[in-house]
Amino acid sequence: MKKRTFKRTLCLVLSLVLITAATGFSSGSDLATYAKIYGNSSNTVTDSKSTTASPFNAVTTNISTRGIENAVEVKPDGTSRLTSSLVAAIKKLDANFDLADYRMTVNMFAPQDGNGMITFTYYMDDTVKTNKGFVAVIENNVIVEVFANDIATKEQKGELNTKAISEANLVTLTKNHKASKSALVIDTTKTVVKTTENYYYDYLTGKLVCEESVFYSLAEADGAIVDYTVETVLN
Numbered sequence: 001m002k003k004r005t006f007k008r009t010l011c012l013v014l015s016l017v018l019i020t021a022a023t024g025f026s027s028g029s030d031l032a033t034y035a036k037i038y039g040n041s042s043n044t045v046t047d048s049k050s051t052t053a054s055p056f057n058a059v060t061t062n063i064s065t066r067g068i069e070n071a072v073e074v075k076p077d078g079t080s081r082l083t084s085s086l087v088a089a090i091k092k093l094d095a096n097f098d099l100a101d102y103r104m105t106v107n108m109f110a111p112q113d114g115n116g117m118i119t120f121t122y123y124m125d126d127t128v129k130t131n132k133g134f135v136a137v138i139e140n141n142v143i144v145e146v147f148a149n150d151i152a153t154k155e156q157k158g159e160l161n162t163k164a165i166s167e168a169n170l171v172t173l174t175k176n177h178k179a180s181k182s183a184l185v186i187d188t189t190k191t192v193v194k195t196t197e198n199y200y201y202d203y204l205t206g207k208l209v210c211e212e213s214v215f216y217s218l219a220e221a222d223g224a225i226v227d228y229t230v231e232t233v234l235n
Helices: 019-025 081-091 150-156 167-178
Strands: 002-009 058-064 071-074 102-110 115-124 128-139 142-148 191-202 207-218 224-233
Touching (some): 081 115, 081 128, 102 128, 128 150, 128 167, 167 191, 167 207
Parallel strands (some): 128 191
Antiparallel strands (some): 058 142, 071 102, 128 142
């Protein structure tokens, strides 16, 4: 196993360009969850009327999202009208799509304009997060497009065979690591906000990674939140 440590300071995102498109390519990032836009966002979301060819497999939709609330990595309610409509749209891209294998994130990054996105992220055995998923683009409180991200698009085009991956082996590695001693060393002299342990598989690199993080609130930096992370490659 390989380990590396690093620290990051969390900051507020003030402006972003083409958030949804960037999410499609940066499918392993937290962009879909934490991006925010202040002021007018009309020039920042993907333009559903654009004639430029998209690098992703996509379908156009017209699904109302009135009353939708932000959510992070939740198990979606398959009985809701919104989710049912989204699943029907996604199945046009992937007939084998199974909602039970995905977690959903809703980020209305520009609520003042009714703009945002919904992402569905594939999990192995509801334990290992992957970089395969689907993104719904919300403009003026309407889902206007649903697209497969870079991994899902490559799979659909036959450029990537995700079925060749032994998910059972990866899940076993994950469960064995969960049972082992944590590699994270916590500084008890600092104010701990929370600790997290997440497992992630990257279809492009073939790496299964465990990220263990501790979040500190630094009094000397006006309460700024800093996280120290130990990253362990399990395979």
